[in-house]
Amino acid sequence: MTQYVSRLSRRAAQPRLRLPGGGRRPRRVAMLSVHTSPLHQPGTGDAGGMNVYIVELAKRLAAINVEVEIFTRATTGTLPPTVELAPGVLVRHVDAGPYEGLAKEELPAQLCAFTHGVMQAWAGHRPGHYDLVHSHYWLSGHVGWLAAQRWGVPLVHAMHTMAKVKNAALAEGDTPEPAARVIGETQVVDAADRLIANTSGEADELIRHYAADPGKVAVVHPGVNLDLFRVDADRPGLADPRAVPESRAAARHRLGLPQDALVPLFAGRIQPLKAPDVLLHAVAVLLEERPDLRSRLVVPVVGGPSGSGMAQPERLQKLAARLGICDVVWFRPPVGQEQLADWFRAASLLVMPSYSESFGLVAIEAQATGTPVLAARVGGLPVAVRDEVTGFLVDGHDPADYARRLARFADDPSLADRMGAAAARHAQSFGWDTAASGTADVYTAAVQEHRRHVRSHHG
Incomplete structure (x- = not known):
């Protein structure tokens, strides 16, 4: 942890990267994943593509000098408070509710406790420690909405799945998503400074089903780890038919x-x-x-x-x-x-x-x-x-x-x-590099617009 803190302070001393149009990339992002930990095995419980998405995106963002701290709910008492996932990526375990046996549907009742844990971590830092909040899934969006308001920073949100879309295409005998989730998602869409959609189809669904402001929706395709998922052969390249x-x-x-x-x-x-x-x-x-x-x-x-x-x-x-x-x-x-x-x-x-x-x-x-x-x-x-x-x-x-x-x-x-x-x-x-670059551009636009809004509000 000491090494991590010293690296943070070294990086914080570097000038922020200026982008075309005078924008600055955020130095440090608070990423929220309430219901599933990036350390969990995908394919089990509620762990799936979103876990992979958060891990890979965070690593690639860190590689382009955007520090990421991922807040997630502690699911066992033996977990350390913080785990360094990769250089520049820290996972923070927040105590909220019982460690085990808590279904995703029961998590809304733990959002206050989770928010408290996030605020406690923030209180130990200097003002301005986080430049932006990026929440994943609607549960995290509610925590992110409060945190972004409290810290005076923009909120970027990724839905990953939407209740209205799922309910419109339910498998036979499957349980529909509750009305509380629909209301919660609508509130998060309204509160977010930017919404990241995986595809243009998802962007259209956000606008159609949740009345999202089209100007706030950005499309960034998720990536794949091409070093790990590859054709594994002795042939020189993909062009070889063998x-x-x-x-x-x-x-x-x-x-x-x-x-x-x-x-x-x-x-x-x-x-x-x-x-x-x-x-x-x-x-x-x-x-x-x-x-x-x-x-x-x-x-x-x-x-x-x-x-x-x-x-x-x-x-x-x-x-x-x-x-x-x-x-x-x-x-x-x-x-x-x-x-x-x-x-x-x-x-x-x-x-x-x-x-x-x-x-x-x-x-x-x-x-x-x-x-x-x-x-x-x-x-x-x-x-x-x-x-x-x-x-x-x-x-x-x-x-x-x-x-x-x-x-x-x-x-x-x-x-x-x-x-x-x-x-x-x-x-x-x-590739994830493309996804990280696109996400960083969304962050930059959100920070710029937020600053303009604050200036005009106080002007």
Whole structure:
């Protein structure tokens, strides 16, 4: 911690970077992630793409001299108050409510305690310690709104998911988001100086559903760690047509998967919203029509129960048994990022039949490893996946439609290679450096406008 403080003071002594138009990048940002810690394993509980997003964005912001302190709720009593995640990135654990067994739906009652913890940390610093607040998800937005007002700095907010959008596309039997969340989101949208949307589609939803001021909404695509998620082959580059199949063969050998198998992979949180059941039903339809494929079909489901899926953690296993496909489905627990990259490489395709996705980060991660994606045409997935080029987009959630696409991969083994090579090239434009640079530009604009507003108010 001492090293971190000395580095902070050294960096604070540096002149702030001036940008075109006289703007200055903020030196230090308070990033808020109330309901999920950037230190948690993605694919478990409420941890998913947002965790990856916060970790990667914070690291890349620090690399361009924007210090980041991430405030998150402490989930065990053994956690140290602060953890240095990377040079220039500090995670602060805030005590708010019981450490374990608190569902996301119960967190609104802990926002006062969390806000108190954030204010306590701030009180130990000189005035002006944070130049900006960046909150993630609506719960953090409420804390961010209060903190930004108290500190006299702008609030930048990222929704990640929206209640009105989720409720408009609920999976059968899934629980709708409560009215309190809708009201809370509306208040945060109104309070934020800037809103960051993952795609132009999400920007339109903010404006249409939440009456966001179009001038406050900025589109910044999330990125992917291209050093980790990559085609892993001895070939010189993505242009070599042999790179993808070689990478896939090596990954299958490491994971114990048959080399000639058709491997449609599901990787993510097990909950109705992500629709892994659609994949299982599609596999059942495919095998009914094509029983000859059973001997060369392996369907890995990599992830853990989450959200409303926690109520019936064995639901998917029971469905596989009912459909008579237990022999082809491999259930695997969530894995770390490096092993996840190997699962992506090993797969013939990634299947994402989600009912709602603000972006669908795993779609880009899979494509970066040379694996095509079969996805529902929802949310940000049409941006992440180029239909008929890097994978297929399906309208709706009819298992027969997914089964038809799976059959195409079964009948043409070179399809996964061709689409995979195009997918790997497509993913190259989604580096985190680009995302961090775009986010820093949003910060700069928010700080400039906030200062202008303060000056005119006091003028």
